[in-house]
Amino acid sequence: MFPRPIEKATPAVQTTYKTFLPVALFIWLLPLLAIFMTSIRPAADINSGNVFGWPSDFLLIENYTAVFTQSEAARYFLNSVYITVPTVIISVALACLAGYALAVYRFRAAIPLFFVFVAGNFVPFQILMVPVRDLSVQTGLYDTVTGLVLFHAAFQTGFCTLFMRNFIKALPYELIESARIEGVGEFQIFWYLVLPLVRPAIAALAVLIFTFVWNDFFWATVLTQGEASKPITAGVRALNGQFVSQWHLVSAASLLAAVPPVAMFFLMQKHFIAGLTLGATKG
Amino acid sequence: MNTDISASTSSASLGADVQLDKRSWFQRNKLQVAPWIFLAPAMLFFVVYVIAPIFQSMWYSFYEWDGIGEKVWIGLDNYRELTDDDRFYTSLWNNLLWLVLYMLAVPAGLFIALFLNQTVTGMRIYKSLFFFPFVISQVVVGLIFTWFYNPNFGIVGKVWMFFGADPPSILGDERFVTYGIIFAGLWPQIAYCMILYLTGLNNVSPDQVEAGRLDGARGWKMLRHVILPQLWPATFLAIVVTVIGALRSFDMIAIMTQGGPYGSSNVLSYYMFETALSEYGFRMGYGSSIAVVLFFIMLFFISYFLWVMYKDEREA
Numbered sequence: 182m183f184p185r186p187i188e189k190a191t192p193a194v195q196t197t198y199k200t201f202l203p204v205a206l207f208i209w210l211l212p213l214l215a216i217f218m219t220s221i222r223p224a225a226d227i228n229s230g231n232v233f234g235w236p237s238d239f240l241l242i243e244n245y246t247a248v249f250t251q252s253e254a255a256r257y258f259l260n261s262v263y264i265t266v267p268t269v270i271i272s273v274a275l276a277c278l279a280g281y282a283l284a285v286y287r288f289r290a291a292i293p294l295f296f297v298f299v300a301g302n303f304v305p306f307q308i309l310m311v312p313v314r315d316l317s318v319q320t321g322l323y324d325t326v327t328g329l330v331l332f333h334a335a336f337q338t339g340f341c342t343l344f345m346r347n348f349i350k351a352l353p354y355e356l357i358e359s360a361r362i363e364g365v366g367e368f369q370i371f372w373y374l375v376l377p378l379v380r381p382a383i384a385a386l387a388v389l390i391f392t393f394v395w396n397d398f399f400w401a402t403v404l405t406q407g408e409a410s411k412p413i414t415a416g417v418r419a420l421n422g423q424f425v426s427q428w429h430l431v432s433a434a435s436l437l438a439a440v441p442p443v444a445m446f447f448l449m450q451k452h453f454i455a456g457l458t459l460g461a462t463k464g
Numbered sequence: 465m466n467t468d469i470s471a472s473t474s475s476a477s478l479g480a481d482v483q484l485d486k487r488s489w490f491q492r493n494k495l496q497v498a499p500w501i502f503l504a505p506a507m508l509f510f511v512v513y514v515i516a517p518i519f520q521s522m523w524y525s526f527y528e529w530d531g532i533g534e535k536v537w538i539g540l541d542n543y544r545e546l547t548d549d550d551r552f553y554t555s556l557w558n559n560l561l562w563l564v565l566y567m568l569a570v571p572a573g574l575f576i577a578l579f580l581n582q583t584v585t586g587m588r589i590y591k592s593l594f595f596f597p598f599v600i601s602q603v604v605v606g607l608i609f610t611w612f613y614n615p616n617f618g619i620v621g622k623v624w625m626f627f628g629a630d631p632p633s634i635l636g637d638e639r640f641v642t643y644g645i646i647f648a649g650l651w652p653q654i655a656y657c658m659i660l661y662l663t664g665l666n667n668v669s670p671d672q673v674e675a676g677r678l679d680g681a682r683g684w685k686m687l688r689h690v691i692l693p694q695l696w697p698a699t700f701l702a703i704v705v706t707v708i709g710a711l712r713s714f715d716m717i718a719i720m721t722q723g724g725p726y727g728s729s730n731v732l733s734y735y736m737f738e739t740a741l742s743e744y745g746f747r748m749g750y751g752s753s754i755a756v757v758l759f760f761i762m763l764f765f766i767s768y769f770l771w772v773m774y775k776d777e778r779e780a
Contacts, residue, residue, distance in 0.1 A: 183665065183673050183691050187582045199584060206593055212608045212651070213596065215619065219611070231617075275506040282502035286495065292777070294503070296770055301514040303708055303766045307736040307755040311524055311748050312517035314741075315531070335513030338506050367498040396601035398715045403741065414603045418719060421607065428611065435604040446599045450592060457656070458663045459701065 220244055220433035227428050244433045252423060253408050254434055257416030261441075263326045264333065264412050265394045271334035272341050273386050277379065279338070280345025281371050285357055295346055302339030306399050309336075314403055324406045332404065333394050341386050344459060348382040349375060385456035388449045392442040413438040518759065525753035531746045542753035551727045552754065555735040558642050559711065559761070562731060565646045566653060566710035570702045573657025574695075578687075580658070581665045591662060598655040606719030609648035610635065635721055638728040645729055649716050653709055657702040664698030665691075700772065707765050711758065732758040 187198050207214070219227075221244060222236035231237065248254045283295045313332055314323065322328030352375070360370045401415035411419065417431070417438050424430045446453050490497060525542055527535040546552050580591055597605065615621040615631040624631035634644040668691060676690040692699070714733045717723060723730035723738060730738070732754055740751025 182581070182670060183668060183686065184578055184581065187584060198582070202584070202590060205579070206590060209594060210596060211619075212605075212612060213600075215612070216604075216608050271509075275509060278502045279506035282499040286499035288496070288499055291499070292774075294507075296774070297515070298506075298510065299773070300766050300770060301510060303762065303769070304514070304518065305712060305733060305755065305758045305762050306714070307733050307751075308521045308759040309514065309517040310521075310737070310755065311531075311740055311752055312520035313513060316512075316517075331509075332513050335509035338510055339514065342506060367494055371502070392599060396603075398601065398603050398718070399737075402718070403737075414601050417601075417603055417607070431607065432611075435607055439600045439604055442599045442601075443596070446595075447592065454659060454663060458660055458698070 216432045217436060219428055220430075220436055222429050224427060224429060227426065240429075244429050245437065248420075248430055248434045248437060251430070252420055252434070253411075254413075254416060254420065254437070256408060257411055257413040258437070260326060260410055260416075261395055261412040261414075261438075264329045264410075265391055267330045268333040268337065268394045269387050269390045271330070272337040272390055273383055275334070275338045276341030276345045276386065277376065277383070278371075279342045280349050280379075281375055283342070283346040284349035284352075285354075285375075295343075298339045298342040298346075302336075302343065310403055317404055323404060324410055326410045329400060329404050329410065329412070332400060333397065337390050337393065341390065344386055344456065345379065345382055347459065348379055352378055381452065381455065384449065385452040388445050388453045389456035391445055392453075395442050521752045521755050521759075524749055525756050527749040529748045531740075531748045535749070538749070542750050545750065546753060546757070551730060551735060552732075554727055555730040555732045555754075556757075558729065558731045559758075561642055562646055562649075562710040562713055563707065565643070566649065566706050566713075567703075569650050569653035569657045569706050570699065572650070572654045573659075573702060574661045574699075576654065576658045577661035577665060581662060591659075595655050595659050597652040598659070600652070602649075602652065602715035603719055605648060605652055606716045609644070609651075609716075610720050612648075613644055635729075636725055638725055641721055641725065641729040645713075645716050645720050648720070649709075649713060653706060656705060656709075660698045660702045660705075661695065664695045668694045704769050708762075711762055711765075732761075 187195055190198075218236060221239050221241045222231070223238045223240050226234075226237050279298070283291050283298075317323040317328045317332070320328075322331065356374060357370055360374055365374075395412075396414060397412070398414040398418070401412045405411050405415060417435050420434050421431050524535070526537060526539055528538050528541070529535040576594060580587070580594060612618045613620050613634040615624075615633045615636075620634060621631035632640060634640045672690055672694070673686070676686050681690060712733060713731055714737070717729060717731060717734045718737075721729045723734050727735075736751050736754040736758065739745070739747050739754060
């Protein structure tokens with residue numbers, strides 16, 4: 182293990198380390214703590230310039246309720262769910278199929294196709310912006326939840342396919358080989374043999390894509406206009422304009438927007454990290 | 465019976481057995497056809513929404529187009545205009561700043577990972593909490609730092625006033641604004657690099673560390689010669705995501721400054737958006753030409769990354 186385990190150090194060093202750890206964390210998360218403190222203070226504090234100091238009163242429930250009663254926040258929140266959940270399902274499903282094809286069959290186009298998916302996942306959004314917006318306008322999908330879902334699903338398929346393909350490639354190939362000799366059909370092999378084995382990969386991708394899409398701001402700005410399909414990220418920005426200098430409410434809304442991905446991360450930490458590191462934790 | 469098995473398991477013997485084989489065309493060729501059936505849905509989505517738009521954008525960049533009316537072919541005029549556009553050069557320069565300074569996330573992430581790679585009680589919680597900033601939307605991060613930087617009530621203002629100085633308006637000053645945004649962007653990015661390194665450190669072989677210790681390697685020497693080489697996969701991934709993140713930076717700029725003051729914090733991604741889709745007008749053609757430039761900058765890096773991946777693939 183590197184660095185040398187702290188247990189082997191002198192007691193003085195150990196104590197220093199253990200006291201410094203919470204201090205470091207406090208400094209690291211200071212921005213978040215500050216915004217939390219802002220979100221529970223009364224409006225009077227903000228008006229008198231006390232934005233980050235000690236609140237004069239604690240209005241946790243009042244402020245967080247006000248976000249929902251005084252704005253469209255609930256609508257935005259729901260939109261985010263409607264956009265994120267189908268996207269996760271579609272992109273992971275497509276990637277299971279494509280990843281299986283690219284990992285199991287030996288055909289000449291396999292590697293080039295794989296690299297197309299990988300490269301597509303890295304392109305700047307702006308090169309897609311005008312045509313995708315145009316396509317959405319022409320098909321009547323502009324400013325709809327469906328429009329956002331279809332785009333996100335397509336784009337995230339690149340990353341998901343990269344991940345799935347590598348995951349399936351690491352499975353023992355003899356398994357598939359012997360199933361074929363037994364006369365099992367190709368789709369049956371995929372459905373009954375491979376799919377149960379890639380469950381960890383599905384979990385990892387699901388949490389990761391959930392977070393990516395939930396936090397998306399660019400496409401929410403480009404593909405939506407009104408309240409009907411605006412997700413929470415674009416919503417927070419709209420609220421920032423609506424609640425002029427009511428920072429206690431804006432910060433409460435911001436923190437609410439962060440709750441689902443944060444919860445996702447804490448509940449599925451192992452899968453989340455496996456996804457981010459492209460499966461490096463398997464070893 | 466014998467021919468049946470060989471036909472379905474290897475394609476090489478197909479030709480010889482074709483006379484005897486009474487199964488359908490699909491049955492005989494399933495190993496050639498099946499991958500395409502599995503690939504079809506993903507390819508359809510990907511072509512429509514990712515591959516085709518890339519070429520469409522390139523095509524649009526030769527037109528003058530407001531997004532609604534007729535497209536007018538103007539050849540290379542958009543690109544000619546770019547070479548003479550000060551805002552374009554400012555954006556390009558800021559992109560370079562982002563690329564260079566964002567790279568600090570890699571060593572900083574390694575530093576925090578080394579600091580946290582211990583087994584004190586509660587370490588798991590500490591690691592998760594340090595990772596926190598990455599999970600939050602950049603919109604929220606941008607808002608938090610905008611308040612932080614506010615000279616009147618923000619923490620930065622308070623610190624300056626504590627020392628009796630006049631607080632600077634970081635986001636309102638052309639000299640500081642880009643650095644201010646990059647600093648805010650580093651916060652989640654460092655968290656990302658940290659998690660990559662923590663995982664990497666987990667996979668470092670304890671035998672080699674022991675062997676290094678026996679050879680008298682300690683501290684920096686150990687890190688440099690024993691640990692870092694084993695961390696290369698993590699480092700590579702950290703560099704990839706940081707380069708992509710730097711070139712993709714959009715959310716923070718949109719939230720914190722909208723490219724201002726006077727376009728001084730613009731980057732190509734935001735400038736493109738501003739030209740093509742904002743109150744400054746709908747110049748889709750000109751916007752596309754900016755996107756194409758950004759695309760080729762990105763392609764340069766993508767090609768390198770793919771080349772490294774391809775080499776790994778061949779060795780595997």
